[in-house]
Amino acid sequence: MSTSIKHDDAPAGARSFTTKPRRGTKVRRQRVKAAWLFLAPMLIALTLVAGWPLVRTFFLSFTDASLSDLGAANLIGFENYLVYEDGRWYGVLADSVWWQSVWNTVYFSVVSVSLEVVFGVIVALILNAEFKGRVIVRAAVLIPWAIPTIVSAQMWAWMLNDQFGIINHLLMSVGIIDAPIAWTANATYSMWAVIMVDVWKTIPFVALLVLAALQMLPKDCYEAAEVDGIHPLRVFFKVTLPLITPALMVAVIFRLLDALRVFDVIYVLTSNSTSTMSMSVYARQQLVEFQDVGYGSAASTLLFLIIALATVAYLYAGRKQIQLGGD
Amino acid sequence: MNTRQLAKIAKRVGFWALIVLIMVYAVFPFYYAVVTSLKPSSDLFRVELWPSNWNFDNYISIFSQTSFLRAIFNSIVVAFSVVFIALLLGITASYALGRVRFRGRSTVLLVILGVSMFPQVAVLSGLFEVIRALNLYNNPAGLILSYTIFTLPFTVWVLTTFMKQLPMELEEAAIMDGATPWITITKVFLPLMWPAMATTGLLAFIAAWNEFLFALTFTLTDDQRTVPVAIALLSGGSAYELPWGPIMAASVVVTVPLVVLVIIFQRRIVSGLTAGAVKG
Known part of the structure; x- marks a missing residue:
């Protein structure tokens, strides 16, 4: 500089x-x-x-630092990442829990961001229509976004409660299930519970970004399409979608980066359970709960590299759509 | 003709049904938390959509805990300080980035964008060290410092886009009159930037109010915690004994101010969010 x-x-x-x-x-x-x-x-x-x-x-990721005494750290090279000792591999890269958490994070990110984009676009299309009370609906849609993640996780944890939760109650009274489901405790469902909460909380964000893009679209081509009697779905896929793609790309990268570092929802909903553990939860557990700053820093560093790589790849792939701020 | 009218009616009904569905989906969890918080603990486990008898025991119980009151106080102090610092540093930086052309400007913008994409965990151990070295561990001041990592880049980014939209003539007139850049900011731009500052301040406030990871890691004792951590750690003996009534009451208490803010300022919030992202 x-x-x-x-x-x-x-x-x-x-x-x-x-x-x-x-x-x-x-x-x-x-x-x-x-x-x-x-x-x-x-x-x-x-x-x-x-x-x-x-x-x-x-x-610190190259040291054996511990939380109780950060000053007394010795350099130990790549031992926190990967080391071969006494016929076995040790280190973050040899830890199956780490790879599980990588998989969980990627799965969570891809599924929840996809759902958010689909539902976000639908909500945006509806908010873009002219109708009475639109302002009220828009304010209501914003509410999940403003609620602290911790609070929304607790609210959903209560609704998803296996014995007394309203969701099991509803599903059972409608007859979809005949026994209550332990949404947050059962490994099969807990990831879906986490995704459900995240999708609920972040649809507003995607919807608002898409809505802003929709409101900038020229009206005349829609009028032309209507005169020609083209089916609205066709208009959406041929006209609207290509035009809002830049805004969608921005929304997706913001959400994807957020999802890859997910911590709060998972920590509150399922604490340190390995079936939903994300990379952030894994790193924090090593760092704070196990006091192993060196090892935890190695995990943090890997998380940083993964996110940086994802960002660069994404920006590279979409460099035509996204123009950097400024001019 | 008749089928056409019928189709039209069906379309309208379907449209409004969708709107109602969206409304219920967005609001119901919060509504249900309010209902739950108003139930006595004996009724807690009966699923109801409307509380049969109103009861404020849960609210009395959380407000009689000094640690919860303390957490609210800490959250307020932290959130307001964070907003103040972010706006102060943000407005000067955005003047430089939005009004002055200089070499290295796009590099700085890129760095800011990069920082806003940081995973918080990636700096956790390094930041822990910094906070310990400054003697701010288990102190809300440590949180104020650490929250700048996500509020500042965002504030600068949004304020810069707003700053750019102001007309050139204003500044030229100020320069002609011999005003220094500092005078230009405080006397010319600041009065015009209030709406933008309100928007970004609001978003920074919400972000600071809701933050969890740093608050959980950099505080230790109950009297130094912020509200999200206090709510996350409200617990009974085991997973089956969670005090759901008080948890829901506390959740409602910390959420109501945010919901009110959102309803009052929804236009501002929307414009702030889209300015931060669409133009980014």
Whole structure:
């Protein structure tokens, strides 16, 4: 970044201000200086809470640090990741629970984000129609988004309660099931319970983003389609969907990144059960509950790498659709 | 003609049925929590859609716990401080990013976007170290510091998009009059930025109010916790003895302010969310 400051002084605004009235060198220099001065507090804060801790996490993952005494850490190389000792493999990469948590996270992310996109688009299409009381419906749809994740997890845990929950009660009275289901305790259903809660909470987010895109669409092509008598479903897939794809891509990446680091819902709904454990839950358990900062940091580092890789791959695949903010 | 009218009516009925379905789906869990919270513990295990006799025991029980009151207090302090810091740092940074063209600007924007995508767990051990070194472990101040990791990038991002939309002439006039950038921000932009700041502040508030992972990890004792942690840790002897009445009462208490905010400010929230994402 220091090099970029140097560059700035030299050409004195000759390069980038061709379309705008040129200003005096002094004013411009003062502005650039002020800009960095104004950025400094934010950059320092982000370095303190994000940059430096991330570097330390990487470093700690190569040590045997423990939570009770972080200072007394010895470098142990890749032992936290993978090591061959006495005829067996040890380390995060050799831990079947870790791989289970990777699989759980990926499964959770793909299923819940897909459901959110489908239902989010449906809700957005409905909110885009003109009808009385639309404002009320929109406010109601926003409620799940505003409720703290912890609270929504508790609310659903109560509704999904195996003995007294209203969901088992309803399903049984309708006759879909004949014995109560232990939604959160049973390994077969617990992941679905988690997905159900997450989908409920995040449909509003996707719906609002899609709604914003829908409201920017030109009206005339819809009128033309109606005059030509084209089926609304066909119009949706041929006209609407391609036009809202950029907004959908943004919604998907935001949701996907959120889902890959999922922690709260799973922790509250099913605590540390391995059948739903996500990568974040695994890393935190190692770090805090087992006090093994080195090992936990190794898991955190792997999680970071997986997410970074997913982001880069996604941005690369969708680089035509997403333009970086700015100009 | 007749079948056509019938189809039209069916369509309308179907449309409204869908709206009702969406409403019920969105609101019912919260409504059911309210119903549950108003039941005496003896009625708790009878499934009802309307409480037969209103009873405020659960609310009395949670409000008589000093640790819960303390958690509410901590949450309020943390959320307001986080909003204040995020807006203060955000408005100056967004001026630089939104109004001044300089080399390295897109790099800074990219870094901010990158930080907003951080998995919180990835910085957990490093941040733990920082918080310990600053002697802020088991202290809400540690949470205020750590929450900047997700509120600041977002605030800067949204404020920058708003800042960019303000007309160029305003600033030029200020420059002509010899105003320094600081004066330009406080006297020219700040009065115009209030709506945007209200929006981002609201979103930052909700994010800080709801945060769980850091709050759970960086606090230890009941009197330093925030509300989400307090609710998550409200428990009885075993999984079958969870005090559902008080849990639901506490959930309603912390959610009602948010629901009220959402209903009042829904337009702002929507514009903030879409500005943060669509333009990102």
